[in-house]
Amino acid sequence: MQEERKMMEKGTIYSLVIRAIENLTFQKVKAVSEQFMHDLPQEVREILLNELKCGPKLMETEPSMAAFLYTYGNIYEARLQRAFTHLSPAFFRHEIEWFDYDDGQAVGLMVYHDFLKSRNLHQQIRRITLVHPSESCLKRGALHAHLFFPKTELRLVCKSVNLLRPEDLLTDSQGAKLHLLMNIRNVDSVSAVGLSKLIQANVQGYNQFVCLSPFYGDLSETTARLDAFVDWLTGGAGTFFSENLKAGQLLEGKPWTCALRVFATGGVEEDGFEDLSGQEEIPAQEPLHEIQEVEEEPAAVTCEITSPSEDIPDNCEITKPTEAPETVTLPEDGSESCEIPAPEEPDVVVTESEALGVFEPEEPDSIRQLRVLAEQGNARAQNNLGFMYEIGQDVSQDDAEAVKWYHKAAEQGHAKAQYNLANHYALGRGIAQNYNAAAQWYLRAAEQGIPSAMNHLGTMYAVGRGVEKNEAESMRWYTKAAERGDEYALRILQKKFVLTGSGNRRLE
Numbered sequence: 001m002q003e004e005r006k007m008m009e010k011g012t013i014y015s016l017v018i019r020a021i022e023n024l025t026f027q028k029v030k031a032v033s034e035q036f037m038h039d040l041p042q043e044v045r046e047i048l049l050n051e052l053k054c055g056p057k058l059m060e061t062e063p064s065m066a067a068f069l070y071t072y073g074n075i076y077e078a079r080l081q082r083a084f085t086h087l088s089p090a091f092f093r094h095e096i097e098w099f100d101y102d103d104g105q106a107v108g109l110m111v112y113h114d115f116l117k118s119r120n121l122h123q124q125i126r127r128i129t130l131v132h133p134s135e136s137c138l139k140r141g142a143l144h145a146h147l148f149f150p151k152t153e154l155r156l157v158c159k160s161v162n163l164l165r166p167e168d169l170l171t172d173s174q175g176a177k178l179h180l181l182m183n184i185r186n187v188d189s190v191s192a193v194g195l196s197k198l199i200q201a202n203v204q205g206y207n208q209f210v211c212l213s214p215f216y217g218d219l220s221e222t223t224a225r226l227d228a229f230v231d232w233l234t235g236g237a238g239t240f241f242s243e244n245l246k247a248g249q250l251l252e253g254k255p256w257t258c259a260l261r262v263f264a265t266g267g268v269e270e271d272g273f274e275d276l277s278g279q280e281e282i283p284a285q286e287p288l289h290e291i292q293e294v295e296e297e298p299a300a301v302t303c304e305i306t307s308p309s310e311d312i313p314d315n316c317e318i319t320k321p322t323e324a325p326e327t328v329t330l331p332e333d334g335s336e337s338c339e340i341p342a343p344e345e346p347d348v349v350v351t352e353s354e355a356l357g358v359f360e361p362e363e364p365d366s367i368r369q370l371r372v373l374a375e376q377g378n379a380r381a382q383n384n385l386g387f388m389y390e391i392g393q394d395v396s397q398d399d400a401e402a403v404k405w406y407h408k409a410a411e412q413g414h415a416k417a418q419y420n421l422a423n424h425y426a427l428g429r430g431i432a433q434n435y436n437a438a439a440q441w442y443l444r445a446a447e448q449g450i451p452s453a454m455n456h457l458g459t460m461y462a463v464g465r466g467v468e469k470n471e472a473e474s475m476r477w478y479t480k481a482a483e484r485g486d487e488y489a490l491r492i493l494q495k496k497f498v499l500t501g502s503g504n505r506r507l508e
Contacts, residue, residue, distance in 0.1 A: 007156055008146060009139040014062065024147055026110040030073040033066035059104050059137045068104060076182065076212075078251050079258045080111040083210045086241040086262045087178075089428035091208055092116070095124040097177045099169065101131050102161050106141035106148075108180045108210075113148040118397050119429075127153040129169065133160040161195065169202040176206045181229075183213050196232035207265045209233065215244045215257040223259055230261050240264055287387050287423065288416035288450070367394045374405060382409035383417040390420070399430025410441060415448035422453065426466075435466030446477065454481035455489055 009015050014032065021028055037045055040063075048067040059065045100108055109128065116123055128145050132138045138158050145154055157168045171177065179199065199207075211230065216222050223244065230242075241262040247255040367388065373381035386405035389398045403424050409417030422441035425434045439460050445453035454477045460466050461474035481489035 007135075007139055008142040008154075009136075010143070012062075014140075015143055018143065018147065024110075025114050026073070026077055026107070027114075029110060029144065030069050033069040033073070036062075036066040037070040059134050061136065065105060065137060065140060069107075073107070075254075075256050076107050077111050078254075078256060079212050079260065080108055080210075081115060082250065082258070083212060083260050083262055084112060084115045085427075085429075086260075087208060087210075088240075088264065089433055091176060091178075092121045092123050094176045095126050097171055097175060098125050098128045099131075099177060099179045100129065100141075101179070101181050102133075103130070103180060103182045104132055104134070104137045104141065106130060106144040108182060109141075109145055110148055118392065119399065125149050125152045126175070127155060127171075129155040129157065129171075131157045131159060131161065131164065131168070133158065133163075164195075164198055166198065166202050169199065171202060176208065179207060179209045181209070181211045193228075193232050196229060199233065205266055209261070209263050209265070211261040213259045215246065215259040218244065226259055226261060230263060233265060234263055287390050287420045288383075288452070364394050374408075377408075377412075379409040379412040379414040379417065382406070382412075383414050383420065386417065386420060399424065401430070403430040410444070413444075413448075415445050415450050415453075418442075418448070419445035419450050419453045422456065426456070435460070437466075439466035446480070449484070451481040451484045451486040451489065454478070454484075455486065455492070458489070458492070 017032055018024070018029065021032075037048075040048075044063075045067075048063050049071065051064070052067050052071055059068055098109065098112075100106060103109075109130075115121075128149065130138060130141050130145065132141060135158050138156050142154055142156055145152070157164070159168065209230075211226055213222050213226055241260070243258075243260050245258040245260070247257055250256045250258045367385075370381050370385050370388070374385045382405045386402040386409065387393075388395050389402035389405065391397070395401075403421065406417045406421040406424065410421045418441045422438045422445060424430050425438035425441065427433065439457065442453045442456045442460070446457050457467075458474045458476075458478040458481070461470045461477065463469065467473075475493075478489045478492050482493055
């Protein structure tokens with residue numbers, strides 16, 4: 001432990017600045033790197049961004065580490081926050097070990113800290129193992145890990161993933177572990193089977209895996225390598241949660257993509273864990289909303305549009321949300337030309353206090369207006385307000401408050417709210433986990449034509465969760481979703497050999 005402390009970054013301007021910040025969050029850490037980049041001469045900043053675009057670097061220098069967070073920080077945070085949402089609720093009730101493979105600067109660990117705090121979870125992390133080939137980057141990651149989890153034991157492994165040896169990952173056989181692989185695409189120098197065998201040989205007991213990478217298409221090498229790695233670790237039994245998100249699906253209006261796999265091995269039910277290995281693939285539990293004003297309110301109002309709307313009423317005066325200056329977003333595979341346009345200077349000067357999020361904005365008028373309508377009993381407004389609380393947009397993230405408003409709208413027969421409420425029952429977010437209740441609400445939403453609810457019913461009938469196991473009923477609901485053009489249902493039916501690859505029903 002003492003040796004790990006010696007390796008931690010200290011005595012630098014960056015370390016002094018970071019240590020002086022109270023109530024650290026990932027966004028506050030990223031703001032320091034953003035300020036560093038903004039203070040550079042434009043020509044220097046262009047050089048750094050060009051180098052970053054030309055492919056992965058070891059990030060041996062302060063400027064290269066700052067450029068990485070400046071450019072990719074928000075992308076990684078969005079992917080990680082989404083991934084952590086799909087961890088088993090039982091997982092958070094246990095002390096864990098954390099294994100971080102090739103994640104420069106411990107970004108995943110910082111985002112995990114923020115995720116736990118936003119949901120008032122108090123999980124203990126007994127030991128953190130960080131793996132990275134750059135000593136400078138590993139030192140910074142160690143600093144971040146220590147500041148975010150000061151009482152946790154640190155183990156630093158300054159190696160490339162392909163040089164790891166069994167002794168680098170030795171751990172106790174008891175207890176839960178979380179393994180984070182941020183970019184499995186970047187470890188093509190080691191085979192999927194080689195890395196999986198290395199992990200399997202040393203890590204016993206209950207293990208939760210979070211694998212993330214950019215998504216370039218179902219047939220891309222990136223996706224194939226990711227799925228091969230999952231198959232080797234799970235014995236081909238399938239994943240607990242899997243999704244591929246195209247541009248605009250991870251975060252609306254952003255060209256970010258994400259291939260996400262969250263799965264578990266070696267669950268021990270008697271210890272409070274669920275054995276998730278070998279179970280049916282779980283469809284995405286993404287909340288459904290209608291960002292639009294409701295017909296019952298004739299007075300003119302101002303709407304802040306944050307996602308595509310199905311219908312905008314005539315009395316809605318649309319205004320564009322105010323956003324902070326954005327950083328330059330670069331291609332994620334580093335395969336394109338290294339020539340990029342110079343980034344635009346921000347129109348406003350951001351003070352240090354503003355960059356570090358000292359001042360909290362007041363609740364926007366759009367939320368106050370939405371709340372009035374919701375309290376008057378409007379189901380669509382209630383569902384939208386629940387959605388805002390679920391994702392923490394313009395309000396503090398609060399799952400219990402989201403459940404409250406979803407329930408009010410669901411009781412009035414609002415299909416999307418019924419689906420959203422079912423998700424919370426299934427995950428145990430904001431309410432006690434109850435698969436029976438989840439199945440009932442999924443059924444109500446499915447009967448009103450929500451394909452995502454049909455998919456969940458198909459899964460629940462396939463594994464006998466919340467309902468009696470019934471393969472025929474499972475196929476019936478998957479088929480109903482597929483008939484509405486749902487890509488997830490079509491893929492599941494293809495995997496079950498009900499459909500051929502062309503989408504035509506196979507003759508028995």
